[in-house]
Amino acid sequence: MKIPISLQINGEMYQVQVPVQKTLLSVLREDLALTGTKNGCDSGECGACTVLMDGKPVNSCLILALDAVGKQITTIEGIGGITELDPIQEALVAHGAIQCGYCTPGLVMTAKALLASNPHPTETEVREGIAGNLCRCTGYVKVVEAIMDVSRD
Amino acid sequence: MLDLNYWEPGNLLEAVSLLSNLGEKARPLAGGTDLLVKMKKGPINWSGIVNLKGLPELKGINFEGQTMTIGALTPISALMANPWVGVHFPVLVEAARSLGTPQIRNLATVGGNLCNASPAADVALVLLIYEARLLIMGPKGPRKVPVQEFYAGPGQTVLEPGEILTAVEMDVPPLNSKGVFVKHGKRKSHEIALVNVAVLITPQPGTKQIARARIAVGAVASTQLRLQEAEESLSDTVVTVDALERAAELAEAAVNPIDDVRSTAGYRKQMVKVLTKRALQEAWGGEL
Ligand SMILES: Cc1cc2nc3c(=O)[nH]c(=O)nc-3n(C[C@H](O)[C@H](O)[C@H](O)COP(=O)(O)OP(=O)(O)OC[C@H]3O[C@@H](n4cnc5c(N)ncnc54)[C@H](O)[C@@H]3O)c2cc1C
Ligand code: FES
Ligand code: FES
Numbered sequence: 491m492k493i494p495i496s497l498q499i500n501g502e503m504y505q506v507q508v509p510v511q512k513t514l515l516s517v518l519r520e521d522l523a524l525t526g527t528k529n530g531c532d533s534g535e536c537g538a539c540t541v542l543m544d545g546k547p548v549n550s551c552l553i554l555a556l557d558a559v560g561k562q563i564t565t566i567e568g569i570g571g572i573t574e575l576d577p578i579q580e581a582l583v584a585h586g587a588i589q590c591g592y593c594t595p596g597l598v599m600t601a602k603a604l605l606a607s608n609p610h611p612t613e614t615e616v617r618e619g620i621a622g623n624l625c626r627c628t629g630y631v632k633v634v635e636a637i638m639d640v641s642r643d
Numbered sequence: 644m645l646d647l648n649y650w651e652p653g654n655l656l657e658a659v660s661l662l663s664n665l666g667e668k669a670r671p672l673a674g675g676t677d678l679l680v681k682m683k684k685g686p687i688n689w690s691g692i693v694n695l696k697g698l699p700e701l702k703g704i705n706f707e708g709q710t711m712t713i714g715a716l717t718p719i720s721a722l723m724a725n726p727w728v729g730v731h732f733p734v735l736v737e738a739a740r741s742l743g744t745p746q747i748r749n750l751a752t753v754g755g756n757l758c759n760a761s762p763a764a765d766v767a768l769v770l771l772i773y774e775a776r777l778l779i780m781g782p783k784g785p786r787k788v789p790v791q792e793f794y795a796g797p798g799q800t801v802l803e804p805g806e807i808l809t810a811v812e813m814d815v816p817p818l819n820s821k822g823v824f825v826k827h828g829k830r831k832s833h834e835i836a837l838v839n840v841a842v843l844i845t846p847q848p849g850t851k852q853i854a855r856a857r858i859a860v861g862a863v864a865s866t867q868l869r870l871q872e873a874e875e876s877l878s879d880t881v882v883t884v885d886a887l888e889r890a891a892e893l894a895e896a897a898v899n900p901i902d903d904v905r906s907t908a909g910y911r912k913q914m915v916k917v918l919t920k921r922a923l924q925e926a927w928g929g930e931l
Contacts (some may be wrong), residue, residue, distance in 0.1 A: 491646060491649070493649065509647070510646075510647035510648065510649040510692060511647050511682060533680055533683065534743075534744075534746075537744065540746055543749075546749045547749060548746050548750050549676075549746045549747065551679075552674075552675055552679045552680070552750060553750070554672070554675065554679070556649055556651075557672070557675065604745075618745075619745060620745075621745065622743070622745050622746045622747065623744075
């Protein structure tokens with residue numbers, strides 16, 4: 491059974507036909523070619539698939555595309571741009587907080603939501619805030635510094 | 644390939660009648676953080692999903708007199724965001740903070756944590772010490788079940804086909820009560836508990852006695868447990884190191900954990916004793 495739905499992503503409406511079990515992550519990547527959102531574990535553990543749903547960070551690998559109908563979804567493609575990076579992206583670059591980069595889109599989304607709800611977090615709050623974004627490369631120190639830097643501006 | 648059916652009922656009665664007609668063939672969907680993981684892992688013995696999100700009856704946190712009611716669809720993060728929950732049920736907030744990751748907490752619901760019936764569930768464990776009552780709606784009408792009577796085994800509840808958990812209600816404990824939640828895992832965050840313990844003690848004002856103690860443990864038996872014997876050993880008792888030690892020993896004796904990939908039964912049993920004592924000591928706070 492395929493069901494026609496409309497999804498609101500980065501302010502635009504997209505029409506797709508989805509089988510019931512298809513996740514928002516798969517629809518983003520396979521049907522809409524929004525491949526900035528990554529698939530790390532496909533089971534809620536790593537945060538690489540983080541998108542914002544009505545402003546809150548969530549694991550898109552654990553959401554049925556059908557369940558995202560009526561919500562405002564923001565992906566990494568909806569943040570900054572190739573010529574105009576978001577301040578969080580700029581800070582990550584400036585701090586050398588990106589190595590392989592696989593975790594980065596999810597991390598940017600989480601940091602974005604964190605700073606929107608708490609513009610001046612403590613270091614502990616930043617660490618707790620990004621606890622759901624695993625990074626196998628950086629060891630987090632530079633990531634935390636970068637986010638703290640944005641919060642000071 | 645999986646071929647699932649999907650429904651989005653618009654009110655509670657519609658959802659109940661759908662689920663009772665479908666019986667074992669369908670599962671309710673709340674946040675999906677357990678259900679989707681199971682669906683992906685497979686095999687599954689159901690073929691339809693009934694999304695509960697359109698049911699206003701399952702939403703919101705309300706206070707009325709001394710009773711708080713939490714809708715089953717309330718996300719775990721909403722427990723942390725609501726200041727009144729923190730004032731009256733601080734241990735619930737502790738457990739919420741320990742559950743999963745920020746992203747998971749925005750999806751995972753209170754009702755899902757209960758209905759999934761994992762012996763390691765964190766928020767559900769704390770509902771035991773607050774003696775929560777579960778509000779259930781089904782084809783035969785509404786009923787209320789105390790949380791300690793809700794579980795039938797690992798992953799199993801007393802919910803009948805067609806029944807939906809709608810809300811959880813609990814009374815504010817006496818003002819001088821103090822609770823503690825301890826979650827033991829291999830890592831600091833982001834982990835299912837190897838053992839978790841929740842205690843709530845109510846001191847006898849002006850004395851060194853505990854009037855009443857409540858102790859609940861998780862991940863050490865086929866369901867989460869209230870430890871009656873350990874609790875009773877403390878009621879109307881002067882608090883001493885020995886008294887707490889005895890309660891912790893009774894706690895250890897009452898559990899029946901298993902060996903699995905994450906830990907051994909022996910280790911879990913010992914940790915029940917250690918953590919129960921630690922939690923009681925911390926909750927008592929004063930000198931011993
Ligand atoms: C990465 C990760 C980390 C996790 N960490 C923790 C943790 O630290 N501690 C912890 O306790 N849990 C943890 N969990 C498990 C899970 O997030 C929680 O159990 C959560 O509360 C489940 O809620 P849900 O709304 O997502 O449930 P769902 O997956 O939607 O539902 C779970 C089950 O309950 C049924 N159900 C749901 N709502 C109702 C209802 N109202 N009436 C009847 N049946 C219903 C569903 O049919 C399903 O069988 C983790 C999960 C993941 C993926
Ligand atoms: S891909 Fe979703 S959390 Fe890892
Ligand atoms: S930079 Fe490689 S996983 Fe984070």
